[in-house]
Amino acid sequence: xxxxxxxxxxxxxxxxxxxxxxxxxxxxxxxxxxxxxxxxxxxxxxxxxxxxxxxxxxxxxxxxxxxxxxxxxxxxxxxxxxxxxxxxxxxxxxxxxxxxxxxxxxxxxxxxxxxxxxxxxxxxxxxxxxxxxxxxxxxxxxxxxxxxxxxxxxxxxxxxxxxxxxxxxxxxxxxxxxxxxx
Amino acid sequence: xxxxxxxxxxxxxxxxxxxxxxxxxxxxxxxxxxxxxxxxxxxxxxxxxxxxxxxxxxxxxxxxxxxxxxxxxxxxxxxxxxxxxxxxxxxxxxxxxxxxxxxxxxxxxxxxxxxxxxxxxxxxxxxxxxxxxxxxxxxxxxxxxxxxxxxxxxxxxxxxxxxxxx
Numbered sequence: 001x002x003x004x005x006x007x008x009x010x011x012x013x014x015x016x017x018x019x020x021x022x023x024x025x026x027x028x029x030x031x032x033x034x035x036x037x038x039x040x041x042x043x044x045x046x047x048x049x050x051x052x053x054x055x056x057x058x059x060x061x062x063x064x065x066x067x068x069x070x071x072x073x074x075x076x077x078x079x080x081x082x083x084x085x086x087x088x089x090x091x092x093x094x095x096x097x098x099x100x101x102x103x104x105x106x107x108x109x110x111x112x113x114x115x116x117x118x119x120x121x122x123x124x125x126x127x128x129x130x131x132x133x134x135x136x137x138x139x140x141x142x143x144x145x146x147x148x149x150x151x152x153x154x155x156x157x158x159x160x161x162x163x164x165x166x167x168x169x170x171x172x173x174x175x176x177x178x179x180x181x182x
Numbered sequence: 183x184x185x186x187x188x189x190x191x192x193x194x195x196x197x198x199x200x201x202x203x204x205x206x207x208x209x210x211x212x213x214x215x216x217x218x219x220x221x222x223x224x225x226x227x228x229x230x231x232x233x234x235x236x237x238x239x240x241x242x243x244x245x246x247x248x249x250x251x252x253x254x255x256x257x258x259x260x261x262x263x264x265x266x267x268x269x270x271x272x273x274x275x276x277x278x279x280x281x282x283x284x285x286x287x288x289x290x291x292x293x294x295x296x297x298x299x300x301x302x303x304x305x306x307x308x309x310x311x312x313x314x315x316x317x318x319x320x321x322x323x324x325x326x327x328x329x330x331x332x333x334x335x336x337x338x339x340x341x342x343x344x345x346x347x348x
Contacts, residue, residue: 008331015305017312017327046338050306053287059195061188065205069183069212076213 005029005036007043014043183212190232196303197240199292207243211236230310234318237300244296286344290337298333305330 005013005026012018013026030037190211195204214235215222222231291299297319304315305326315326 007335008327011331011334012327015312015330042338043334046334046341047306049287049341050291050302051309054192054196054303054307057195057288058192059188059201059204061184061191062205065191065208066183066187069209069216072209072213073216076217 004033005039007039010036010040010043014040014047186229186232187212189229190236193233193303193308194236194240196291196307197236197296197299203243207236207239210239214239227314230314230318233304233308234320237318238320240296240300286341287337290340290344293340294333294336297329298336301326301329302333302337306334 009018009022009026013023016023018026030040187208191204191208194207194211195201198204198207211232215232218235222228291302294302300319301315304310304318305312310318312323312326312330316323319326
């Protein structure tokens with residue numbers, strides 16, 4: 001005959017938490033030992049009393065709790081400002097900043113042209129310069145005066161202001177245009 | 183929410199021993215559930231996840247109160263004086279129910295420490311396994327086992343003492 005089971009062992013048995021071999025041992029012992037059975041029944045009665053008390057005291061779920069929870073959940077929903085702010089959190093801001101830096105690096109040479117406003121260069125300057133060069137060229141077929149050049153080109157090219165607007169075109173092309181117009 | 187609300191509210195009521203604290207606890211737990219919705223593992227028990235949140239919040243709340251009022255939390259094997267947590271306003275109906283059915287067990291349950299109460303509620307009322315309780319309470323199975331043993335021994339002593347004719 002094995003010695004009596006202690007209450008800790010009985011509590012584990014009651015909750016079905018013993019390893020199978022111990023469980024079988026306890027089961028066999030309780031069959032034959034009235035003293036241990038009495039103790040086991042007392043433990044089982046405590047569990048039953050706890051459950052029946054809990055059932056008897058069971059409370060209804062107050063609807064005001066549900067309402068309060070939804071209210072708080074609604075209030076906790078992030079505002080537009082905080083949603084925008086969340087775009088600046090590191091997970092997003094760091095890659096975006098990296099891409100921006102790389103883009104800036106490659107765009108910088110372009111910005112030298114694009115960034116500075118086109119200088120307002122008078123077309124007359126080029127035409128006069130061209131005429132002067134032509135005049136000094138002893139081998140030139142013709143050496144028209146600046147006044148003649150301006151006069152002849154004005155008809156085709158329009159006024160000098162229009163030319164100035166297109167001043168980001170290379171000077172050479174403009175000279176070619178002036179030449180072609182003759 | 184209605185489905186789990188009642189179970190959670192009653193669980194919170196068993197832990198706190200009063201409706202006002204149970205309401206706050208249930209409310210905080212559900213708001214946390216809402217926030218942490220994405221971290222819930224599908225296929226696991228939703229209710230035991232909520233119970234875990236309630237248990238954690240209850241423990242945090244007790245710690246907070248302990249810090250504020252310098253209340254000594256009882257050791258695992260020392261009975262707690264639970265009276266301090268009961269709000270003054272208890273309706274006559276609750277009083278009646280408690281006298282009729284809760285006595286002396288409810289009172290005895292209220293005298294356990296928070297951890298002991300948690301483990302008894304989870305093991306005997308909610309009928310979770312030790313493994314599940316360990317997951318809910320965030321402790322080892324051995325701790326669950328020893329807490330339950332001590333809690334039940336204490337409960338039986340308290341109930342027997344209360345039933346003894348004076």
